[in-house]
Amino acid sequence: DVKVTQSSRYLVKRTGEKVFLECVQDMDHENMFWYRQDPGLGLRLIYFSYDVKMKEKGDIPEGYSVSREKKERFSLILESASTNQTSMYLCASSLSLGKDIQYFGAGTRLSVL
Amino acid sequence: KNEVEQSPQNLTAQEGEFITINCSYSVGISALHWLQQHPGGGIVSLFMLSSGKKKHGRLIATINIQEKHSSLHITASHPRDSAVYICAAQNNAGNMLTFGGGTRLMVKP
Numbered sequence A: 001d002v003k004v005t006q007s008s009r010y011l012v013k014r015t016g017e018k019v020f021l022e023c024v025q026d027m028d029h030e031n032m033f034w035y036r037q038d039p040g041l042g043l044r045l046i047y048f049s050y051d052v053k054m055k056e057k058g059d060i061p062e063g064y065s066v067s068r069e070k071k072e073r074f075s076l077i078l079e080s081a082s083t084n085q086t087s088m089y090l091c092a093s094s095l096s097l098g099k100d101i102q103y104f105g106a107g108t109r110l111s112v113l
Numbered sequence B: 001k002n003e004v005e006q007s008p009q010n011l012t013a014q015e016g017e018f019i020t021i022n023c024s025y026s027v028g029i030s031a032l033h034w035l036q037q038h039p040g041g042g043i044v045s046l047f048m049l050s051s052g053k054k055k056h057g058r059l060i061a062t063i064n065i066q067e068k069h070s071s072l073h074i075t076a077s078h079p080r081d082s083a084v085y086i087c088a089a090q091n092n093a094g095n096m097l098t099f100g101g102g103t104r105l106m107v108k109p
Helices: none
Strands: A004-006 A010-013 A019-025 A031-038 A042-051 A054-057 A064-070 A073-078 A087-094 A108-112 B004-007 B010-014 B019-025 B031-037 B043-049 B052-056 B059-064 B069-074 B083-090 B097-099 B103-108
Touching: A004 A087, A010 A019, A019 A031, A019 A087, A019 A108, A031 A064, A031 A073, A042 A064, A042 A073, A042 B083, A042 B097, A054 A064, A073 A087, B004 B083, B010 B019, B019 B031, B019 B083, B019 B103, B031 B059, B031 B069, B043 B052, B043 B059, B043 B069, B043 B083, B069 B083
Parallel strands: A010 A108, B010 B103
Antiparallel strands: A004 A019, A019 A073, A031 A042, A031 A087, A042 A054, A064 A073, A087 A108, B004 B019, B019 B069, B031 B043, B031 B083, B052 B059, B059 B069, B083 B097, B083 B103
């Protein structure tokens, strides 16, 4: 079974802090994704990566950056956390872009105070 | 950009009932995904389809490309089917999903 692991289930940070959310997948998938999920807005794509060191902006990249130095790991970075970034963050991976289902991590619930 | 609408938003059913959740999208897509999210947040991909029908156990997903509409059916529903069901339209490039707002299903024993 594919396993997508997010480093934290719950995280509390202060406004202005730099925040790292880590995601690791164990199935040698090419593609990895970061989403946020908010009540009333559903899931929205922040960034995705289709290869090591490659990244593409999603629908809402503002305030975020990403890093993919190794195939199995995709990091989401909040350079200076703000209260409007309080959300559930979900990582996903897929083998072949556009041809396979996505496998999701359990999510990280981030609160920015 | 795709717009994806789901109905109903909330659905309560009695155990054993046949359930249908609907998903409409507004532009061309390369595939339609159905996902399940249980309380606590974990999301599981149920189906990815670009035409016709797929079945897995008691779950059936159909899509009508001409009408830009997909349905998820659950036969012989069970309380463990209680979850949020989300459809997502995959763009023609295959690199992005646009998600519907979800249907919250509760199946009562």
